Amino acid sequence: MKIAILSTVTAVALMATPLIQDAKNAGLLPIPADKKELNKLIDNPKNPITKEKVELGKKLFFDTRLSKSGLISCNTCHNLATGGVDGVSAAIGHKWTANPHHLNSPTVYNAVFFSSQFWDGRSPDVENQAQGPIQAAPEMAATPEHIVAVVTSMPAYVKEFKKAYGDKKITFELVADTIATFERTLVTPAPYDKFLAGNEKALSKTQQRGLKTFIDKGCTTCHTGIALGGEMQMFGVVAPYKYAHIGDFKGNKDGMVKVPTLRNITETAPYFHNGAVATLKEAIQEMGRIQLGVEITDKEAADIQAFFKSLDGKKPAITYPQLPACTDTTPKPDMN
Amino acid sequence: MKIAILSTVTAVALMATPLIQDAKNAGLLPIPADKKELNKLIDNPKNPITKEKVELGKKLFFDTRLSKSGLISCNTCHNLATGGVDGVSAAIGHKWTANPHHLNSPTVYNAVFFSSQFWDGRSPDVENQAQGPIQAAPEMAATPEHIVAVVTSMPAYVKEFKKAYGDKKITFELVADTIATFERTLVTPAPYDKFLAGNEKALSKTQQRGLKTFIDKGCTTCHTGIALGGEMQMFGVVAPYKYAHIGDFKGNKDGMVKVPTLRNITETAPYFHNGAVATLKEAIQEMGRIQLGVEITDKEAADIQAFFKSLDGKKPAITYPQLPACTDTTPKPDMN
Numbered sequence: 001m002k003i004a005i006l007s008t009v010t011a012v013a014l015m016a017t018p019l020i021q022d023a024k025n026a027g028l029l030p031i032p033a034d035k036k037e038l039n040k041l042i043d044n045p046k047n048p049i050t051k052e053k054v055e056l057g058k059k060l061f062f063d064t065r066l067s068k069s070g071l072i073s074c075n076t077c078h079n080l081a082t083g084g085v086d087g088v089s090a091a092i093g094h095k096w097t098a099n100p101h102h103l104n105s106p107t108v109y110n111a112v113f114f115s116s117q118f119w120d121g122r123s124p125d126v127e128n129q130a131q132g133p134i135q136a137a138p139e140m141a142a143t144p145e146h147i148v149a150v151v152t153s154m155p156a157y158v159k160e161f162k163k164a165y166g167d168k169k170i171t172f173e174l175v176a177d178t179i180a181t182f183e184r185t186l187v188t189p190a191p192y193d194k195f196l197a198g199n200e201k202a203l204s205k206t207q208q209r210g211l212k213t214f215i216d217k218g219c220t221t222c223h224t225g226i227a228l229g230g231e232m233q234m235f236g237v238v239a240p241y242k243y244a245h246i247g248d249f250k251g252n253k254d255g256m257v258k259v260p261t262l263r264n265i266t267e268t269a270p271y272f273h274n275g276a277v278a279t280l281k282e283a284i285q286e287m288g289r290i291q292l293g294v295e296i297t298d299k300e301a302a303d304i305q306a307f308f309k310s311l312d313g314k315k316p317a318i319t320y321p322q323l324p325a326c327t328d329t330t331p332k333p334d335m336n
Numbered sequence: 337m338k339i340a341i342l343s344t345v346t347a348v349a350l351m352a353t354p355l356i357q358d359a360k361n362a363g364l365l366p367i368p369a370d371k372k373e374l375n376k377l378i379d380n381p382k383n384p385i386t387k388e389k390v391e392l393g394k395k396l397f398f399d400t401r402l403s404k405s406g407l408i409s410c411n412t413c414h415n416l417a418t419g420g421v422d423g424v425s426a427a428i429g430h431k432w433t434a435n436p437h438h439l440n441s442p443t444v445y446n447a448v449f450f451s452s453q454f455w456d457g458r459s460p461d462v463e464n465q466a467q468g469p470i471q472a473a474p475e476m477a478a479t480p481e482h483i484v485a486v487v488t489s490m491p492a493y494v495k496e497f498k499k500a501y502g503d504k505k506i507t508f509e510l511v512a513d514t515i516a517t518f519e520r521t522l523v524t525p526a527p528y529d530k531f532l533a534g535n536e537k538a539l540s541k542t543q544q545r546g547l548k549t550f551i552d553k554g555c556t557t558c559h560t561g562i563a564l565g566g567e568m569q570m571f572g573v574v575a576p577y578k579y580a581h582i583g584d585f586k587g588n589k590d591g592m593v594k595v596p597t598l599r600n601i602t603e604t605a606p607y608f609h610n611g612a613v614a615t616l617k618e619a620i621q622e623m624g625r626i627q628l629g630v631e632i633t634d635k636e637a638a639d640i641q642a643f644f645k646s647l648d649g650k651k652p653a654i655t656y657p658q659l660p661a662c663t664d665t666t667p668k669p670d671m672n
Contacts, residue, residue: 062417070423071412081398081659087406088669096432098671267661279664318656323417325603325648328615333424335434 019208023196026220028228030196031110031189031313041226042112042184044127047177049184052164057182059160059321060175065150067140069094070333074179077133078108080318083267084186089275090247093133094141095335102247104275109315110263112184114230119273120252121232126183130176144172149331151175156324188263188313195310203310210307213300218292228262228311235273238293242286243276263311280305355544359532362551363560366532367446367525367649377562378448378520380463383513385520388500393518395496395657396511401486403476405430406669410515413469414444416654419603420522425611426583429469430477431671438583440611445651446599448520450566455609456588457568462519466512480508485667487511492660524599524649531646539646546643549636554628564598564647571609574629578622579612599647616641 032038043049060066064073072093077086084107086092091099103119111117117129133139134147151157152170161170161178168174194202195211203211214220222233235241235257251257257273270276271283281301288296296304368374379385396402400409408429413422420443422428426435439455447453453465469475470483487493488506497506497514504510530538531547539547550556558569571577571593587593593609606612607619617637624632632640 064415064418065423069428071428076407079400081657082400083661087401087662088671092405092407092671096671269662278668312661315658320654320656321417322651325419326423326605332614335424335428335432 019212020196020198020200022215023211026215027224028196028215028220029224029226030193031187031226033189033193033197038187042187044125044181044184047127047181049181050164052160053178053181054185056157056160056164057178057180058318059157059323060151060179061182062321063150063323065323065326065330065333066134066142066147066175067094068142068146068334072140074108074130074133077105077139080108080186080315083107083264084109084111085268087269089270091139093139094137097138099247100138101249102274103249104270104273106258106260107264107268108183109186109188109313110227110261111230112187113225113227114258114261116230116232116258119249119258121256121258122252125180127177127180130179130183131173134176146331147172147175149329153327153330154324155327185316188315190263190311190313192307192310204306206303206306207310208307210303210305211310213296214304214307217288217294217296217300219287219304222259222291223262229259230261231259232256233259236290239290241272241290243272243274246276247274249273262308263313265308266305266312280308355548356532356534356536358551359547362556364532364551364556364564365560365562366529367523367562369525369529369533374523378523380461380517380520383463383517385517386500388496389514389517390521392493392496392500393514393516394654395493395659396487396515397518398657399486399659401659401662401666401669402470402478402483402511403430404478404482404670408476410444410466410469413441413475416444416522416651419443419600420445420447421604423605425606427475429475430473433474435583436474437585438610439585440606440609442594442596443600443604444519445522445524445649446563446597447566448523449561449563450594450597452566452568452594455585455594457592457594458588462516463513466515466519467508470512482667483508483511485665489663489666490660491663521652524651526599526647526649528643528646540642542639542642543646544643546639546641547646549632550640550643553624553630553632553636555623555640558595558627559598565595566597567595568592569595572626575626577608577626579608579610582612583610585609598644599649601644602641602648616644 032041039049061074064071066073077091078084079086086105089104090102091105106119111126117123117126118132123129123132134142135144148170158170164178165174191202222231223229225231232252234255235251236244266280269280270278271280277283277286284301284304285296288294368377375385397410400407402409413427414420415422422441425440426438427441428434442455447462453459453462454468459465459468470478471480484506494506500514501510527538558567559565561567568588570591571587572580602616605616606614607616613619613622620637620640621632624630
């Protein structure tokens, strides 16, 4: 009996090992379990991650007072409680304004692994990205001067900047860099990573079948690397996107669109750049149709969806910050 | 030398002790340091506090999907990062609508100690209060049916309700009760409480002078009890409020207005029911003028303001929640 069980285990192992190899051949990479290795990947040599910067960056990330109205923080659209997104099709910002291109807020979790930021990839890294929404009129609608005035009006913030950066001047760019340093730590290792690292049992049979289908259908052409996404690709290669009429986004000047990460994808509905697709099933099948020119059956989509569950990652534990109190010189909220 | 130091300490103690007695005579009460005693005070016998309810209530408190738009949570207006308030004069809710009466969001910290809730005191407790903003059109704009549909669409929530309440049916009222259970735990012991409990050194000399002035001027007529507020009182007793023209709030049917707590007051600007006063100094002096008919000098106001710093409490450590993912049956956000 013991021998029988053992040989079953061996058989499973033998069956699953090629799948890990297939995955690696398709360019799929785990989030390294080794902390040093991971830190090398997520760090910014120009502005190395330190505990002080991360703690301060977290505060700034959650601080609604950086916005013109005093009501919108980075976390409003990139809500760390809900997969790093806001769950609405087009981001809503200052004065309840929807994103003018009807663009969906991408997740901030694992964004550090993307080769570029924003749907059109116009930003090289999270430091640069963080400067965008803070200033965008339909998002946080603040000016760099407002940001510096808010932060420097609160002695507790000034003290924390000093702790993090010494005598470096507090500028808008430094605030964005600090937020980005926090964002660099928002990585979410998942059962899938254990699987890629050699633990076949980390994925159920259905999930393994889903991963195999995912690779075989060619999904890894775009959804690859650590983030299973994050690179620029053509969109609607084989057939036009069913919901292309919603919003006016056509990609960058070459028609390229950023491939969203699939990590935590079960938490980040609705899908695609215009958030027009509500369900993963439709998203998977639409991708097969317009990107790969293949039909993905309901059964195959269900398997792939099961595989996606293995990409649900463990989020870093975040203590909700206590922010410094406003002072008499803190700029007043402006609703208009 | 040793003797000299000792007698100085004794002298300070002798000087300060009457102030503690004065404070007690004025009805000022500490948040009990004893956990059992505190728990008795904050508990709801009809729905006793349990770990499971508090954890679930925290999730619901932070869950934006309870709102019609999917963008507004209890925490939006009662932000636990900023003294339990939003920092704007009138609350802003669904579709960027300001509170129609220009009412300022009161803090949720220590609200459990208030004898009634809302500025007009129309609600007896936090359980009842929690039902209001969720449904109010200019706030979260949801219906009870929406709330139940959202919560029951996510198996992880259903499981947590089962853990907290067994087979009790998930109703809108139960959701509100659960949020309230979490809110009951939001108490913030401060140096002031240590002072009232007998530790004279917990307050600086300036703060003690401020407390004495606070009592002597008569502020404790209204700002008393554990919360230094939370009861109903006439507003503008001696002279009309300078900013009465902002908004149309005139109190309850008897013209009574809820006295705001002074705990964490340094963090909850702007002040008064219509949030018309930006600074504590003006708030203190305006109170003297319209409620007590006394002039509070700049020096006295500064002392009182120093005393208020001793009311800045230690907030409960809150791990930012990871919320259950939406499912295909979760009601879709509605921006209109």
